Amino acid sequence: MLLPPSFRSSGDVLADRRYEYASAAFDERDFEAAADLARQVLELAPGFAPAHALLGRSLAELGARDEAVQALRQALGLEPEDVLGVRIDLARLGDLPADGAMTDAYVRALFDEYAPKFERHLTRSLSYCGPELIADALRRACSKRIREYRFGLTLDLGCGTGLMGQALDGLCASLIGVDLSPRMLEKAERTKLYDGLHEGELVSFLKGRADAEADLVVAADVFVYMAALDDVFREAHRVLRREGLFAFTVQAHEGDGFLLGQDARYAHAERYLRALADANALTPVVLEPVSTREDRGVPVPGLLAVMQR
Structure with missing residues (x-):
């Protein structure tokens, strides 16, 4: 699971040091030691x-x-905006x-921390190829x-560092991104590929755009962070x-609707996408299985779609 940076000073030097040890133990999968050290931090x-x-x-x-839910609920109560992502853990625990x-x-918070190493990690460690697959589709x-x-006018939803813009370089009369x-x-x-860049949530961004203004809307591996x-x-x-x-990729699962996977990303079913397309008068031109990245060397199942208004 990708997590935003959880370390910052607690205001107690000894507590900070023990928290570092607890984090290291967790990363090494010594969960008993991590829990014990975390309790020591909380005493301080x-x-x-x-x-x-x-x-x-x-x-x-x-x-x-039950103890896990109690601790996570305590964290959420202290930081209700949830930059730590504990709501994801609570959802996975059924709470x-x-x-x-x-x-x-x-x-x-996750992507602000991820930004300096984002492209290198995606392309080298995860063999990420989402933008190239979308461009080909x-x-x-x-x-x-x-x-x-x-x-013509192209809207890049969740544009990140601009990988989708690079894949479409020279193909768009105007390119606007949001992240x-x-x-x-x-x-x-x-x-230098974008004519405009906007900070914000993508649905709110779309709601601020004019009717029938865009020729292309793209979303490369963005919907893994959205449920419905x-x-x-x-x-x-x-x-x-x-x-x-309208071109996009999702992680896929067999069944209906969407689910939150163990990798802390949402997966969407093909039947769900087809139902949404039908409800919104969008015609699937391409809808096929793909894998845009790997997880520990194993391709992650996904879907690639291009739909026409």
Whole structure:
């Protein structure tokens, strides 16, 4: 599970040192030691939310569900914006619904920390290829629809450091990106590929756009951080001009709807995507299984879609 930085000073030097030891023990999967050290931290700094979160995660790994929930709830009470992502842990323990478990504050903190090493980690460690797959699927979709493989105004949802913009370089008359993380947007700005970059949540961003203004809306591996996609589909349809395209990737699962996986990402079913497309007058031109990244050397199942308004 990717986590935002949980270390900051508790205000007690000894507590900070023990928290570092607890974190190291957790990373080495010595969950008993991690839990014991986290308790020691809390004896010294009872209001230190990261230690409550670490204790809860350690107890969850040890199978002590009720104690884990109690510790995680304590962390959430101390930091209700949840930059630590404990709502995800609570959802996985069945104490919260999966829908809404991932907060904007968590995603922003996660990617602000991730930004300096984002591209290197994705491409080298995870063999990430989402933008390239989307660009190729758009080429094939344009061929099927007998239209030029070029686009007018393009909206890049969750643009990150600009990898999708690089894959579409030279193909868009205008490219505008949105992302929650200001540090990721700083990286995207340096590409010089975007005509506009906006910090914010993507549905709110879409709601602020004009009707039928975009020729293409893209979202490369963004919906793994969202549960229900109803609002995204509705707004994508609204902002797209007639015959405009909506291209995206998701992690996939067999079944219906969406679920929160053990990797702390959402997976969406093909039937769910097709139902949303039908409800929002979007025609799937490409909808196929892909893997955009690996997890410990194993391809992660996903879906690639290009839909036409």
